[in-house]
Structure formats: structure tokens, C-alpha cells
Amino acid sequence: MAQICLLDGSRLLAAVCLLLTGLSAAHNASAFYNSSSAMGTNTNEIMEDDASAPFIDLMKMALPFREARPLTKGEVQYDRNGWPRSISPGGQAGTRILNKLPAGTIPRGYYSVLYEGEGKLEYGNDASLVEHTPGKDVILIDPGQDNQLSATLYIKATNPANYLRNIRILPQGGICASNPFQRVANASQCGANDYWPFEQYSSKIIFNPDYLRYMRDFRVIRFMNMSGITRNPVYAWEDRASIDQATWGGAEGIRGAPMEVMVELANRLHADPWFSLPHAASDDFVRRFADYVRIHVDPSLKIYVEYTNEAWNGIFNQHAYMLQQGQRQGLDSDPERASWKYYSRRSVEIFNIWEQAFGGKERLVRVLAGFIGNKEMSKTILAYNGAYRYADAFAIAPYVYGDYNALRHARSVGEVFGIMTDSRYPHSLPNELNAVQQQADIAKSFGVDLIAYEGGQHLVDNQTKSNDQYPNNLFYQANRSPQMGVIYQRLLQGWKQAGGKLFVHYTTPRIYQKYGSFGAKEYITQPDSQAPKQNAILAFSRSNPCWWAGCSGNALVRHTKPAMTLEAMKAQSEPLDATAPQHDSIYNGPPPFPMGNRPPETSVASASPAAAPPPPRILVSMRGSGEQYVMGNNAIIRPAHSGNVWQGAPGYQLRNVAHGRVDGSRDLAALWQASWDFRNLYLRVGVEDDVFGHGSSIPWENDAIEIYLDADGSFNSQYDGRNDFHFIFDGGSDKVAVGRNTPPLNTIPMNHRVVRVAGGYVLEVTLPWQALHVQARPGMRFGLDVHVDDNDGGNTRDGKLAWRATTDDVWRNPSLMGRVILGE
Numbered sequence: 001m002a003q004i005c006l007l008d009g010s011r012l013l014a015a016v017c018l019l020l021t022g023l024s025a026a027h028n029a030s031a032f033y034n035s036s037s038a039m040g041t042n043t044n045e046i047m048e049d050d051a052s053a054p055f056i057d058l059m060k061m062a063l064p065f066r067e068a069r070p071l072t073k074g075e076v077q078y079d080r081n082g083w084p085r086s087i088s089p090g091g092q093a094g095t096r097i098l099n100k101l102p103a104g105t106i107p108r109g110y111y112s113v114l115y116e117g118e119g120k121l122e123y124g125n126d127a128s129l130v131e132h133t134p135g136k137d138v139i140l141i142d143p144g145q146d147n148q149l150s151a152t153l154y155i156k157a158t159n160p161a162n163y164l165r166n167i168r169i170l171p172q173g174g175i176c177a178s179n180p181f182q183r184v185a186n187a188s189q190c191g192a193n194d195y196w197p198f199e200q201y202s203s204k205i206i207f208n209p210d211y212l213r214y215m216r217d218f219r220v221i222r223f224m225n226m227s228g229i230t231r232n233p234v235y236a237w238e239d240r241a242s243i244d245q246a247t248w249g250g251a252e253g254i255r256g257a258p259m260e261v262m263v264e265l266a267n268r269l270h271a272d273p274w275f276s277l278p279h280a281a282s283d284d285f286v287r288r289f290a291d292y293v294r295i296h297v298d299p300s301l302k303i304y305v306e307y308t309n310e311a312w313n314g315i316f317n318q319h320a321y322m323l324q325q326g327q328r329q330g331l332d333s334d335p336e337r338a339s340w341k342y343y344s345r346r347s348v349e350i351f352n353i354w355e356q357a358f359g360g361k362e363r364l365v366r367v368l369a370g371f372i373g374n375k376e377m378s379k380t381i382l383a384y385n386g387a388y389r390y391a392d393a394f395a396i397a398p399y400v401y402g403d404y405n406a407l408r409h410a411r412s413v414g415e416v417f418g419i420m421t422d423s424r425y426p427h428s429l430p431n432e433l434n435a436v437q438q439q440a441d442i443a444k445s446f447g448v449d450l451i452a453y454e455g456g457q458h459l460v461d462n463q464t465k466s467n468d469q470y471p472n473n474l475f476y477q478a479n480r481s482p483q484m485g486v487i488y489q490r491l492l493q494g495w496k497q498a499g500g501k502l503f504v505h506y507t508t509p510r511i512y513q514k515y516g517s518f519g520a521k522e523y524i525t526q527p528d529s530q531a532p533k534q535n536a537i538l539a540f541s542r543s544n545p546c547w548w549a550g551c552s553g554n555a556l557v558r559h560t561k562p563a564m565t566l567e568a569m570k571a572q573s574e575p576l577d578a579t580a581p582q583h584d585s586i587y588n589g590p591p592p593f594p595m596g597n598r599p600p601e602t603s604v605a606s607a608s609p610a611a612a613p614p615p616p617r618i619l620v621s622m623r624g625s626g627e628q629y630v631m632g633n634n635a636i637i638r639p640a641h642s643g644n645v646w647q648g649a650p651g652y653q654l655r656n657v658a659h660g661r662v663d664g665s666r667d668l669a670a671l672w673q674a675s676w677d678f679r680n681l682y683l684r685v686g687v688e689d690d691v692f693g694h695g696s697s698i699p700w701e702n703d704a705i706e707i708y709l710d711a712d713g714s715f716n717s718q719y720d721g722r723n724d725f726h727f728i729f730d731g732g733s734d735k736v737a738v739g740r741n742t743p744p745l746n747t748i749p750m751n752h753r754v755v756r757v758a759g760g761y762v763l764e765v766t767l768p769w770q771a772l773h774v775q776a777r778p779g780m781r782f783g784l785d786v787h788v789d790d791n792d793g794g795n796t797r798d799g800k801l802a803w804r805a806t807t808d809d810v811w812r813n814p815s816l817m818g819r820v821i822l823g824e
Contacts, residue, residue: 034269040504041220044508044510046060046061047061047063048062049098051511052214052519057206058111058169063247064246069722070718073091073094073720081245092154103147108143109140111138111169111172112138113137113139119163125151126148181209219272224274226256227276230252233279237282241258243260259292266301267297279307287353301363306347307343311369319339324824341381345385348390363556364392366391368382368387368448372439400456401458402420402425416459429494436495445562447559455491456491456520456533459517465514476512488537489536496547509526633818636650645675653669655803656805657799665688667690668690668788668790669801686761687705689760695793700789706786707784709783719741720814724783725742734753
């Protein structure tokens with residue numbers, strides 16, 4: 001019997017144990033399904049609704065307890081790995097371990113819940129307790145009538161001296177150690193001493209056999225999503241994901257698998273790993289990451305190295321970071337070109353660190369990436385300071401959909417495919433392949449390979465608010481249609497003919513929903529007969545084995561670099577096609593605008609929709625530098641200036657009538673500003689109001705300012721009693737009230753003042769982060785909304801302006817707040 005690997009809380013010991021006791025099948029010939037494959041795949045984000053179900057321990061995909069309000073209630077203290085070490089009386093720590101997964105994603109049946117410590121566990125939704133013994137519960141997970149799997153776990157009580165921790169949720173059965181790709185029910189299905197039960201060997205098995213079986217067809221695994229780098233401002237090596245964490249799931253900026261786990265997956269599948277480094281990572285972080293990979297990745301594998309993900313895309317805060325760094329370093333007078341140049345420069349710096357760690361570049365595929373529709377971007381990134389000389393590949397994302405506006409008017413699956421293939425539409429199949437050809441020519445001129453970091457169909461409407469809203473169901477039908485397989489065959493064949501090489505599909509199995517239908521399957525165990533995209537990918541891979549030099553082996557074949565100067569490249573640069581978008585929304589969120597900023601909007605109460613409202617007269621002195629947005633629709637809050645906290649602060653105008661009536665901007669107009677430091681959040685709201693009304697004893701029925709905060713950015717649909725706040729400031733005095741769902745006022749030591757001026761009033765508020773129960777950091781996102789009540793005389797208000805909400809329901813639903821981000 002092989003040695004059992006027990007994790008004792010030590011990150012280093014856990015990592016060593018993980019790797020030294022890996023499955024004996026890691027180098028078995030059956031694992032080399034991908035040796036001649038020209039295809040790769042992107043992983044998914046680690047979440048409780050990930051239908052690829054990569055890990056055998058369901059707890060590793062669960063929502064962190066601290067994020068799971070309202071499942072988590074009361075005062076909860078956590079240890080460094082996220083386990084609740086104490087819970088206040090009447091409180092509980094809860095988590096979602098499964099969320100609306102299709103039945104069959106994981107087996108229906110009994111699961112062992114193993115744990116250390118003393119306390120009380122309860123289960124909900126499709127999970128129910130069957131048997132309890134100290135240190136172990138047996139639960140039944142059985143999909144309900146909705147044919148979906150949802151399950152919750154609650155820690156109802158815990159002993160602070162020996163708190164509940166190291167919870168593992170494991171299925172019955174196991175694997176034969178010689179075949180990690182197949183579940184078995186018991187030892188009778190394996191040879192002698194070959195059976196590894198999940199319950200006993202989970203720390204060695206790690207991966208769901210169904211997941212391994214799916215992944216073994218791909219030559220390259222891009223770990224961008226699994227690593228959790230999107231919108232993740234991690235800088236220091238000590239802040240990386242740890243094996244010891246209670247869960248590797250959660251929100252953006254928090255979730256992410258440890259590098260040890262990603263390396264182990266690549267080794268077991270004999271697949272080349274593609275690592276994307278966080279945008280703010282220090283040189284020390286990059287160097288240590290490279291050192292670990294050099295030591296632990298199978299030496300017969302190539303390593304793809306990329307700096308961040310889609311640094312050009314305005315929906316991500318890494319784009320804001322590129323803009324900031326590029327302008328701070330004065331790399332170009334145009335902010336966008338400055339961001340491209342910073343991305344190029346930092347990429348080369350990272351390549352150099354990896355080459356130093358590896359003692360050369362023989363195993364490294366150094367990847368620069370850009371937007372398929374922007375040739376100027378590609379040339380700038382490759383040319384800047386001769387970056388192409390230090391790179392091996394240029395990566396783009398060929399996505400086919402046609403045109404968003406046309407798709408919104410489609411009424412049948414046939415019309416959808418017509419739009420996807422009609423050359424009149426910019427992102428139709430023929431036009432996308434034409435863009436691939438242009439990018440292939442650019443890559444060839446620089447002596448680098450053209451590869452696809454992502455690609456496939458892109459039927460998604462970011463204006464929809466629910467999974468069932470039109471045209472989402474039509475998109476799901478199209479993705480299930482055999483015709484989608486034909487689209488994929490033509491895309492992949494056209495990619496090869498245009499000169500493209502490695503194609504990394506987006507993505508592994510995932511649920512079809514309003515955020516897109518990107519999964520090759522809808523869930524990991526879905527039959528291939530129901531997955532036309534998966535069938536097309538496998539058919540192409542098998543009929544088009546590696547066609548370029550260096551594809552199937554571990555030796556890289558590099559091109560001779562052209563002797564081209566930056567000046568010569570500038571002379572060849574073409575102006576951007578005015579009809580081509582500079583940004584394309586690949587993930588969920590509203591489509592970004594140039595530089596990630598929203599366009600000027602018209603007043604909702606203006607008589608003419610095209611006419612801009614007159615500027616508020618009393619607010620001229622505090623208008624700042626104008627509205628600034630990143631990641632599509634997230635307002636930036638700049639750091640406070642040491643001499644004047646409002647200096648340089650953007651001003652955001654209230655434009656939505658959330659209640660009643662507002663008769664134009666002369667009746668009511670307002671804007672808000674904010675800044676921050678590590679102690680406080682500073683807010684200022686200026687109101688222009690033609691009539692002062694103060695005739696009601698109810699605060700929001702008078703002229704008043706309402707400020708809403710979701711300080712931890714959880715965006716739940718109910719107030720959590722801890723981090724969600726609603727304040728009402730009287731427009732004619734220093735009186736302040738709180739909403740019914742807000743913690744008591746005496747727990748919030750705020751400083752504020754209201755100053756009446758000619759034609760209106762101004763509110764200034766200082767809120768300590770400590771009072772909001774959060775710790776501020778650059779890149780932190782949270783919820784905020786500002787409303788202004790207007791009483792033109794009488795006992796009730798006449799109207800209400802809001803910054804983000806369109807209805808007067810934020811007082812009971814924090815998810816309706818706007819999104820803001822703390823800038824650097």
C-alpha cells in the first residue's frame with residue numbers, strides 16, 4: 001500500500017507531500033492521449049457552480065464562509081485559512097458547496113464529510129444528513145425536482161479551543177491507482193493493492209476522474225481562470241493561494257488554485273501548462289513562481305508564460321493598471337498606446353526573470369497577446385523596444401458571433417447562424433478568419449507564431465439581466481445545435497489555413513447562462529452525443545494532428561527574428577480601422593467603452609434626449625476631472641490627496657429618477673465625489689435644488705441625501721447586518737438617520753457636516769474603514785449608491801434622483817447598488 005499523504009497545515013509540507021506522492025499513473029502511456037494534439041483548453045474559475053467539477057473534494061470549490069452572507073450570520077472570527085474559529089451566540093457560518101449544477105455533474109449518492117475539531121454541522125438544499133459519528137458525517141446528495149444540484153453546509157456551533165476545520169466532502173468509491181481516469185465502486189474492480197478509496201486517499205488523488213478523462217485530450221492547459229488572476233491585485237509572494245485554505249473558490253480577487261495543484265494537473269496529464277502572471281505581481285513573486293515551476297514541472301513539458309490576461313480589455317482592472325503605469329512612466333502621449341507599451345515592457349521583464357530561473361529559454365514559450373481586431377495594438381506591443389526578439393508567440397482570441405445588435409433581433413436558431421456567417425457583420429466567421437489572416441501576417445513579419453489564447457463562439461448579450469431573458473434561450477439552443485459543430489469545424493480549419501498554430505479553446509464544461517455559453521460541454525459528464533462543440537474539437541484534433549515543427553515534442557522550434565527597428569515598424573503601422581472596436585467584452589459585464597470609460601449620458605429628465613443637462617451651478621468648484629470608469633461600469637475612487645482629499649477626485653452625476661418626478665436639472669441636480677486612504681473613505685455630495693422642503697418627520701420624505709454601502713462587495717440581495725449600510729442625511733441640518741436594515745448608528749463613528757449654500761447644499765462624510773468592518777486596499781471593489789430626495793413643499797417627497805439604481809429598492813436589496821473600485 002502506498003504511503004498516505006496527510007496535510008498538517010504546513011504549506012511547504014503539503015506541497016512536497018502533494019508532489020512526491022503523486023499517482024503512479026502520471027507517466028503511464030494512457031495519459032498521453034494529447035501527444036499529437038494541436039488543441040488546448042482554458043480552465044474555469046473555481047466556484048461552487050463550476051460544472052467541470054475539477055476536484056474530488058467538493059469543499060475546495062465551495063464559497064468561502066466569510067463571503068457567504070446571508071448563509072453566514074452574526075459575528076464570526078476566522079483563522080488564517082478561512083475556517084471559522086469562533087461564532088457569536090445565535091450566529092452561524094454557512095457556505096454553498098454546490099449551486100445549480102446539472103444533475104449528473106457529480107454522482108448522486110452518499111458523501112463522507114470528514115472534519116477535525118468539535119462543533120455542529122448541518123446541511124441544506126439537496127444535501128441531507130444520514131449518519132453522524134465524531135469526525136465524520138455521511139450525507140446524501142440527491143438532485144431535487146428541478147433536476148439541479150444545490151447544497152449548503154452550516155457550522156452551527158464550534159468550540160473555539162478546538163474549532164471545526166479541515167472539512168472534506170468526498171464521494172463513495174475511489175479509483176484504481178493505475179487508472180486515475182475512471183471511478184470505481186470498490187476494490188473488486190482493481191488489481192491487487194491498486195484500489196485507492198476517495199475517503200482515504202483524497203489528498204493524493206486530488207482531481208475528479210471525470211475531469212481528468214475530459215482534460216487528457218488537450219496538449220496545453222491555460223490556467224488563467226483556475227489561478228484566479230482576473231481582477232486580482234496580488235503583489236507579494238506571501239499572498240498567493242495556499243493548499244491549506246478552507247476553499248479555493250470565491251469571488252474575483254480571492255479565488256484561485258495554488259500553483260502546486262496546477263503543476264500537478266499538468267504533470268498528470270502530460271500537458272504543457274500555460275501560466276498567466278498577476279498584473280501587479282512583484283519581481284520576487286515572478287521569480288519564486290518560475291523557480292517552483294522549473295523544479296516541479298515534468299522536464300519533458302514546455303512552459304507557456306504570459307503576463308496577465310487581456311491587458312487591453314477595459315472591463316478588467318488590469319487594463320486600468322496598464323493605463324496608470326503607462327502614463328506614469330510617460331511611455332506615450334496617447335493613454336491607450338502607453339498602456340500597450342507598458343504591457344509589452346513588463347512582459348519582457350517577466351520573460352527575462354523566467355529565463356534567468358531556467359538558465360535559458362529552451363523550455364519556455366514566451367507569449368505576448370493582443371486584441372484580434374486591432375492591428376495597431378499588435379504591432380505596437382511586438383515592436384516596442386524590440387519586444388518581439390524576446391517572445392515566441394503572439395496570441396489572439398478568435399470569437400465568432402456576427403453582431404450583437406443583429407442577434408438581439410434574431411427569432412430562430414437559423415437566423416442566429418445566418419448572422420454568425422454573414423460577411424456584413426464584423427465578427428462573422430468570414431470576417432473573423434480574415435482578421436486571423438491579418439494577424440498571422442503580422443506575427444510572421446515579427447518572427448513569432450500566431451496562437452489563440454481563447455476562441456470559439458461568443459453568443460452572449462451583456463444587456464440581459466437574467467438567464468431566461470431573451471435572447472439567451474435562443475443562444476443556448478444554438479450552442480446545442482449540430483450546426484454549431486459545423487461552425488467550429490470551419491473556424492478551426494480556417495484558423496489552420498490562415499497560419500494559426502496552437503488553438504486554446506474557451507472553455508472546459510460550464511453551465512450555459514446569461515454570461516455566455518462558452519463551455520465545450522454544459523457539464524463534465526454530459527454525453528459527447530449532446531455536445532456538438534466538443535465533438536467538433538475532438539474531430540479536428542484527431543484529423544489534424546500537430547502540423548508545425550516543434551508541436552508534438554518538447555523541443556521548441558523558434559523562428560529567425562527579422563532585423564527590424566522600432567522606427568521602421570512605426571513607418572509600417574496602419575491607422576486603426578474606425579469601424580473596428582478597440583475593446584471586446586469576452587466575459588460577463590457590460591461592453592466597455594474606449595479606455596474603459598462610460599460615454600457622456602443625457603439627463604433622464606431632460607426634455608430633449610440628445611441635450612446635455614446644464615451644469616449644476618453650485619457644484620462648479622468640485623466637479624473634479626470628470627467621471628472615470630474601469631472594467632466597463634466600475635467607478636474609480638482615487639487616493640486622497642494629502643493636502644486636500646477632494647483634489648483630483650472624479651465627480652459622478654446622478655441621472656436616474658428612482659421615484660416620483662424630477663422636472664429637469666433645474667428642479668434637482670446632484671453629483672458625488674469620493675477619495676480614500678487606508679484609514680477612511682471620504683464622500684462628498686453636492687445638491688442643486690430650487691425649492692427647499694422640510695415638512696415631514698420621516699427623513700426620506702424631506703430634502704435629504706441617502707448613501708448606501710455594501711462595504712465587502714458581496715452584493716447579496718438582502719442586507720447582511722454587518723457590512724451593508726443605509727444612511728439618510730437631512731439636507732437642512734446635521735441630523736442623520738439609518739435605514740431599518742443598517743447596524744445601530746452608535747457603532748459607526750462617522751464625521752459629517754451639511755452646508756447650506758445658495759441654491760442647494762453640500763454634504764461631506766468621513767467613514768472609517770474599521771467601522772465598516774473591512775480593510776481597504778488598492779483594487780478593492782464594493783457597492784455604493786447615492787440618492788437625493790426632493791421635497792418641493794409638503795409632507796411627502798416629490799421625486800428622487802439616484803446614481804445607479806433605477807428603482808427605489810436599494811434600502812432592501814444591496815445588489816442594486818453601483819460598483820466602485822479603489823484606485824492606486
